[in-house]
Amino acid sequence: MIDLTHKELKELIEYYPETGEFRWKERDQRWFETSRSWKYWNGRYAGARAGSLSGKARDLTIFFLGKQHQAARVAWFYMTGEQPLKSQKIELIDLNKENLKWENLRITNGKGLSNKRKRTTNKSGITGVFFYERTGKWAANGRDKDGKQLRLGYFDTKEDAYAEVKRFNLENYGDPDRGQEGRKLELNHDR
Structure with missing residues (x-):
């Protein structure tokens, strides 16, 4: 959780929803213990791009007031005035961790698995499709909006x-190619 009010957040940082970029705003002296640190901070950071890729997952994070915050959660709070619950995840629709455009963000209840990349062990080349040796058939899987895996058949x-x-994704998410990493899939008849 961000330990700021919505008004305070907007006083410290600017979010540009069309580009997904964050920039530091010039800060009032009340945020600093000394006038020297106030002048230094504003001279160095005011107007500069905020955030960096960090952690094992390489998520874009923003460090302010002594804490690190996921940039997607900051963007959500900035735009809606409501902080996501700890159980909620802000997903990036196109899976690009650097694309924080407002139109690319959505909130999910659950583990954030509704828009997953293809697993590295996936041999079919299609997220949600694999060959099931036991039956000798192709299995189709999907995830509900809470991230629970469903066998489609x-x-x-x-x-x-x-x-x-594709039918499941269109019916449930309005996007038949959801999770397919934006690439055109070529289906061949090999296994």
Whole structure:
């Protein structure tokens, strides 16, 4: 949680929803213990881009008032005036951790698994589709809005399984290509 009011947050930082960029604002002297530190901070940081990639997950974070905050959560609070609950996650629709445009953010209840990248062990090349050896069929999976995995069915072809994943994504999220990392998929008949 951000230990600031919405008004205080907007006093310290500027968020540009069209670009997803954060910039430090010039700060009032009340935020500093000495006039020297106030002058130094404003001379060095006012107007500068805020945030950096950090941590194992390489998320964009912003460090202010002694704490590190996920930039996506800061953007949500900045735009809505409401802080997300700890159980909620701010997802990046296109999965690009540097794209914090307002139109690319959405809030989810759960583990934030509704928009996952393809696993590195995925051999089908399609998120949500894999060959199930036991049945000799292609399985289609999806995730509900709470991040729970759902089995959508078994299919004779990879194309049919992919079509079911697309149908599910369109029906539940309004985007048939959700989680497909923005690439055009080429389906071949190999396993």
